[in-house]
Amino acid sequence: MKDFKELKVWEKAHALTLHVYEETRSFPKEELYGLTSQLRRAAASVAANIVEGCGRRSDGEFTRFLQIARGSASELEYHILLARDLHLLNETAFHSLDAKVVEVERMLTGLVKRVQPVLVQKRGSPTRMQRSEIASS
Numbered sequence: 001m002k003d004f005k006e007l008k009v010w011e012k013a014h015a016l017t018l019h020v021y022e023e024t025r026s027f028p029k030e031e032l033y034g035l036t037s038q039l040r041r042a043a044a045s046v047a048a049n050i051v052e053g054c055g056r057r058s059d060g061e062f063t064r065f066l067q068i069a070r071g072s073a074s075e076l077e078y079h080i081l082l083a084r085d086l087h088l089l090n091e092t093a094f095h096s097l098d099a100k101v102v103e104v105e106r107m108l109t110g111l112v113k114r115v116q117p118v119l120v121q122k123r124g125s126p127t128r129m130q131r132s133e134i135a136s137s
Contacts, residue, residue, distance in 0.1 A: 004054040009107040013047040013069070016100045020076070023093050027083075035088065039079045045072035046104060063116050070108045077101045 004010045020043040027036045046069045053065025080101060084094040 002054055004051045007050065007054070007111075009104060009111055010047060010050045010054075012100070012104050012107060013043075013050060013073075016076075016097070016104055017043040017047055019097060019100065023089060023097065024083075027088050031088065035079065035083055035086070039076065039083065042072050042076035042079055045069070046076065046108075050108075059115050063112055066108055066112045066115070070105060070112070073101055073105045073108060077105070 017040075020039050024036045024039055049065045049069035049072060053062040053069070056062050056065065077098065080089065080094060080097045083089040084091070089097070
């Protein structure tokens with residue numbers, strides 16, 4: 001599979017993780033093992049699952065890890081909302097983080113659609129082809 005550092009979605013997910021760490025530095029100490037930890041773990045999980053998927057041998061496994069990354073991004077989106085509602089994030093920080101996580105979610109969805117095999121008809125019998133093969137045929 002591809003070097004993860006060449007994937008735009010990984011770059012965005014990594015930048016998002018760094019932004020989450022930056023914003024949570026000012027959270028109260030009593031949240032260190034609560035919401036701070038949850039936000040940081042979910043953010044790091046997005047990028048880490050992209051990396052792990054890139055290290056797998058098949059497109060099916062890669063897709064599975066991209067879907068796990070998408071789930072972590074959804075979790076992160078909720079934790080960002082919760083942090084705002086608890087007044088731990090101001091509106092500016094909330095909107096910035098929220099826009100970044102939504103962008104990563106959309107990119108992951110698009111990548112899954114490109115990588116995931118699709119069923120096509122070839123001479124009357126179904127065969128599995130990659131979307132890239134379909135586009136070139």
